Structure formats: structure tokens, C-alpha cells
Amino acid sequence: MVKKVEIFDSSLRDGAQAGGISFSVEDKLKIVKALDKLGVSYVEAGNPGSNIKDHQFFKKVKKINLENTILVAFGSTRRKGISVDEDSNVKSLLEAETPSVAIFGKTWDLHVTDIIKTGLEENLSMIEETIRFFKTNQKEVIFDAEHFFDGYKNNPEYALKALKAAVSGGADCLVLCDTNGGAFPDEVFKITEKVVKSFPIKVGVHCHNDCGMAVANSIMAVEAGAVHIQGTYIGYGERCGNTNLSTIIPNLQLKKQISCIKDDQLVNLMSTARFIGEISNITLDERSPYVGNNAFAHKGGMHIDGVCKVPRSFEHISPENVGNNRRFLMSEVSGKNTVLTKIQKIDKEITKNSAETQKITDELKTMENKGYQFEGAEASFELLIRKQLGKYKPFFKVNYFKIIEEEPSRDEDSSSSVLIKIKVDEKEEMTAAEGNGPVNAVDKALRKALEVFYPSLKEVYLTDYKVRVLDAEEATGANVRVLIESSDGKNSWSTVGVSTNIIKASLIALVDSIEYKLISDNENNKEGKINYGNDNDSKDTSLPCRAGIC
Ligand SMILES: [Zn+2]
Numbered sequence: 001m002v003k004k005v006e007i008f009d010s011s012l013r014d015g016a017q018a019g020g021i022s023f024s025v026e027d028k029l030k031i032v033k034a035l036d037k038l039g040v041s042y043v044e045a046g047n048p049g050s051n052i053k054d055h056q057f058f059k060k061v062k063k064i065n066l067e068n069t070i071l072v073a074f075g076s077t078r079r080k081g082i083s084v085d086e087d088s089n090v091k092s093l094l095e096a097e098t099p100s101v102a103i104f105g106k107t108w109d110l111h112v113t114d115i116i117k118t119g120l121e122e123n124l125s126m127i128e129e130t131i132r133f134f135k136t137n138q139k140e141v142i143f144d145a146e147h148f149f150d151g152y153k154n155n156p157e158y159a160l161k162a163l164k165a166a167v168s169g170g171a172d173c174l175v176l177c178d179t180n181g182g183a184f185p186d187e188v189f190k191i192t193e194k195v196v197k198s199f200p201i202k203v204g205v206h207c208h209n210d211c212g213m214a215v216a217n218s219i220m221a222v223e224a225g226a227v228h229i230q231g232t233y234i235g236y237g238e239r240c241g242n243t244n245l246s247t248i249i250p251n252l253q254l255k256k257q258i259s260c261i262k263d264d265q266l267v268n269l270m271s272t273a274r275f276i277g278e279i280s281n282i283t284l285d286e287r288s289p290y291v292g293n294n295a296f297a298h299k300g301g302m303h304i305d306g307v308c309k310v311p312r313s314f315e316h317i318s319p320e321n322v323g324n325n326r327r328f329l330m331s332e333v334s335g336k337n338t339v340l341t342k343i344q345k346i347d348k349e350i351t352k353n354s355a356e357t358q359k360i361t362d363e364l365k366t367m368e369n370k371g372y373q374f375e376g377a378e379a380s381f382e383l384l385i386r387k388q389l390g391k392y393k394p395f396f397k398v399n400y401f402k403i404i405e406e407e408p409s410r411d412e413d414s415s416s417s418v419l420i421k422i423k424v425d426e427k428e429e430m431t432a433a434e435g436n437g438p439v440n441a442v443d444k445a446l447r448k449a450l451e452v453f454y455p456s457l458k459e460v461y462l463t464d465y466k467v468r469v470l471d472a473e474e475a476t477g478a479n480v481r482v483l484i485e486s487s488d489g490k491n492s493w494s495t496v497g498v499s500t501n502i503i504k505a506s507l508i509a510l511v512d513s514i515e516y517k518l519i520s521d522n523e524n525n526k527e528g529k530i531n532y533g534n535d536n537d538s539k540d541t542s543l544p545c546r547a548g549i550c
Pocket residue numbers: 014179206208242
């Protein structure tokens with residue numbers, strides 16, 4: 001078994017071929033720097049001949065001092081029927097001035113005869129001559145053997161001849177590509193083993209994920225002797241994507257003791273995944289192994305209890321190893337421990353066996369049956385606890401509101417008008433407001449009326465508003481769940497409302513949001529603090545595992 005493999009990231013080339021991805025030059029530079037910091041061996045950054053953006057990128061990237069990463073430009077073998085010197089794409093690859101080039105060539109006879117439509121011998125010359133050209137120009141040459149596994153299955157003799165041509169041309173590494181993503185781990189093992197035994201140079205693997213096998217196939221290739229793995233950092237790429245490097249790096253490094261990046265860089269795996277997702281404008285799948293937010297999130301009560309006693313009872317590695325965190329999600333199945341942590345934030349005297357704990361757990365179940373979900377609405381859950389503990393006094397009451405809709409609207413920002421009447425202590429206040437929709441108008445009117453009594457509400461604004469239809473088969477009679485996030489510039493908090501009426505659900509969430517702000521202000525006044533709460537506490541749905549509670 002090898003002890004070190006090279007990681008070759010193609011997020012900027014193969015990854016850029018994924019639907020919905022488009023990088024600016026600045027985006028690409030940022031990603032190169034992040035991957036260099038993480039310590040991946042190679043970054044394939046595109047084809048300078050393919051477009052102006054890539055051309056500009058290669059010009060700018062030369063000015064960056066890379067510490068760990070070798071930059072690679074990507075292109076194909078020369079076109080059929082011309083000499084290498086005549087091929088403009090080959091020339092533009094040289095102009096990128098990267099120390100290394102990745103050259104792809106055909107190894108599946110079907111592609112030679114039926115797709116690029118040339119002779120089998122001419123294809124071998126195309127491979128050998130192109131590689132020799134770059135070697136003469138002092139480049140490291142990585143040969144991407146396109147469709148190698150399909151080619152080998154169809155005509156092993158020819159597929160191996162293509163590799164032999166690459167080796168004769170002076171290639172430094174043979175990368176076996178499962179371009180269509182249809183290979184299985186046992187095939188990848190056998191075929192890679194054959195190549196490793198046949199050629200005296202480095203062998204690598206480039207897998208696509210069409211069978212959900214890209215990571216498994218790459219690991220089998222390493223088992224068979226491959227020492228170079230190509231993929232994209234968070235797995236995106238053509239169709240179903242490429243080998244996910246953020247999965248395979250910890251798999252090899254933590255499970256197989258095969259080094260991919262420096263050990264002290266493993267803790268940056270998750271933050272790099274978030275960063276690349278952000279720049280690529282891709283929402284990271286929260287179920288992603290190692291780097292997803294849910295990778296170490298526990299919901300079942302038995303699981304939470306187990307993790308608190310012995311973390312490895314329900315975790316395959318420590319989340320900290322890859323820069324992730326353990327989280328306990330709140331729900332009816334999460335059991336008393338999780339709920340208790342929240343209760344004790346409000347009343348430290350209450351224990352696991354107190355009657356109040358049971359009462360709140362029961363109420364949580366009832367609310368979840370109605371469609372509430374508190375995992376993303378900690379502020380509403382805190383209010384629920386206060387209500388059950390008798391530590392809640394409403395700050396106001398909404399007597400009624402009326403909505404007037406204007407259709408077609410003369411002005412988008414005032415298409416809805418709301419008249420609202422509220423009561424604070426014994427004083428009533430009636431006010432009206434316009435908004436760009438009924439929810440916006442209700443929010444504005446409610447706040448306008450309340451600001452008369454509670455001036456600090458002027459600081460509050462909505463930062464996010466999400467609606468989810470809960471029982472879609474009921475069509476217009478369905479329950480909707482509204483989740484809103486509010487901020488006062490210093491802290492943010494989330495609240496939830498459920499109703500068959502979207503305005504009513506929104507109002508429940510809005511009222512919770514305002515009450516939470518007023519309660520927090522009150523608490524801090526009592527304690528003489530200027531700030532209230534903790535930004536992370538209110539934003540994050542995770543609960544720390546406290547010694548003595550679990
Ligand atoms: Zn590919």
C-alpha cells in the first residue's frame with residue numbers, strides 16, 4: 001500500500017463544466033489560493049486557448065506565489081492530420097506558462113474511429129507527438145487517458161497501446177479516466193493493477209460519479225497502486241460530478257493512513273468546502289460526508305445520549321479532525337437531554353426529572369404534530385419554554401388587522417395596505433402601512449404601531465423569510481410553515497409560525513420575533529448588559545454537550 005498520493009483538483013476545469021457554474025477570473029484566483037493553502041498537489045485551472053477569461057486568468061495567476069500547489073493547464077492532443085507545431089491549441093497551452101500540462105487523448109477505439117474519425121495508428125501518433133512536444137519544452141506532462149476503462153473493456157490491447165504511446169512520448173503520469181462514470185470498483189481495481197504492473201511511471205485515476213461510485217472507484221485504484229487522484233473539491237462536475245476530494249482526502253488520510261495533504265491542514269477541510277461552495281455559488285449539500293453541517297448532527301434521543309457518554313458510539317471520527325462540529329438537533333425524537341439544555345438557559349434549577357421538563361417535551365411533540373419545527377427557530381422554542389414555565393407575559397396583543405390588495409398595483413412597493421389595531425397594557429394604537437405584499441405590509445404596520453411603546457424595535461429588520469407548504473396534497477387547504485430570521489444589527493434570531501393561512505403563519509412568526517427582542521432587551525436591562533444574548537446562540541441550531549447534563 002502506498003503511503004502518499006497526489007491530489008489533483010479540477011474544480012476550475014472539469015468542475016466548471018457543471019451546470020450552473022461560471023467563474024470570474026477573480027473567483028478562480030481565490031480558489032487557487034484556498035487550494036494551495038490546503039496543500040493539494042495540483043490545481044488544473046482551465047484551457048488558455050478556450051476563452052479570453054482563462055487567458056486572462058493564466059496571466060494573473062503567474063503573479064501569485066504558490067507554496068504547495070503546481071498549476072496545470074489543460075488541453076488535448078494535436079488535431080488529426082496536422083503537425084504539433086501547427087496546432088494553435090497546443091501553442092496556447094505553452095503560452096499559459098504553467099510548470100505542468102494535462103493532455104487528454106483517446107484510448108477507446110470507438111472514439112477514435114467513430115467520434116474523431118481518424119485511424120487507430122494516427123491517434124497513437126497524436127498522443128506520442130503531443131506529449132513529446134511538451135517534454136521538449138520542459139513541461140511536466142500528465143496524460144489523461146480519456147474513457148480508459150470503457151476502452152480497456154472494449155479493446156484492452158488498443159487501450160494499452162495508447163498508454164504506451166504516452167509513455168514513449170515521455171509522459172510523467174498516466175491518468176486512467178472513467179469519463180462516463182460507469183465503471184465499478186472491482187473493474188477499476190483489476191484494470192488499474194494491470195496498468196501499474198505494465199508501466200514504470202506514476203499512475204493516476206479520474207472518476208466521474210454517474211453510478212455514485214467515484215470515491216469508491218478512486219480508493220480501489222489507490223489500493224491497486226495508483227498514486228494520483230483527480231477530482232473536484234466538493235464533487236461538482238459534468239452530469240453527476242467528479243470524485244469528491246473533500247470526501248476522499250479524509251477517507252484516505254484518516255482511515256487508510258495515506259497522506260494526501262499535511263496533517264495540520266485537515267482541520268481546514270470544512271471551511272475550504274464552504275469557501276469554494278460560496279464562490280461557486282453552490283449550496284453545499286448539508287449531508288456531505290465530513291464537511292456537511294449534518295455530518296455530525298444528532299437528532300435521535302438515544303443517539304444524543306450515546307454521543308454524550310462515549311462520542312465514538314455514534315460517530316465514525318471526531319468532527320474536530322476535519323474542522324466540523326458536533327450538533328444536537330431539537331425535535332420530538334431528540335429526547336429530554338437536548339430540551340433540558342435549552343430549559344436551563346432560562347431556569348438553571350430545573351433538572352432532567354423535573355415535571356416542567358416533561359411538560360415542555362410533551363408540548364414540543366404537540367407543536368411538531370401541528371407542523372412546527374424548532375430546529376431552525378430557537379427563539380420561538382425559547383418562548384415556548386417561557387410560556388410553559390410561567391415566565392412569559394405578553395408585551396402586546398394584536399386586536400385585528402385588515403388587508404387591502406391593489407391589483408394591478410400602481411406601485412410595486414405599495415401593492416398591499418394593512419390597517420392594524422394593537423393593545424399594550426390598556427392603551428390601544430391603530431395604524432396603517434403599505435408594503436410590497438401583504439406580509440411585508442403586516443410587518444411594517446405591526447412594527448409602526450409597537451414602536452410608539454417600544455422604540456428599540458426601530459432597530460429590528462427581517463433578514464430572511466421562508467415559506468414551506470406542509471401537506472401539499474391538501475392543495476390550497478394545506479398548512480404552511482413560515483420561518484423568519486430577524487436582526488437588530490448586533491444579533492439575529494429565528495422564529496416560526498404555522499397556519500393554513502400564510503398571512504396568519506407569518507404574523508405568528510413576526511409576533512414571536514418581536515417578543516423575543518423585547519424579552520431579551522428586558523433581561524439585559526435587568527443584568528445591566530448592553531448587548532443581549534449571543535449571536536451564535538441565536539443563529540445556530542446546535543446545542544453544546546454540557547458535562548453533567550448529558
Ligand atoms: Zn472528467
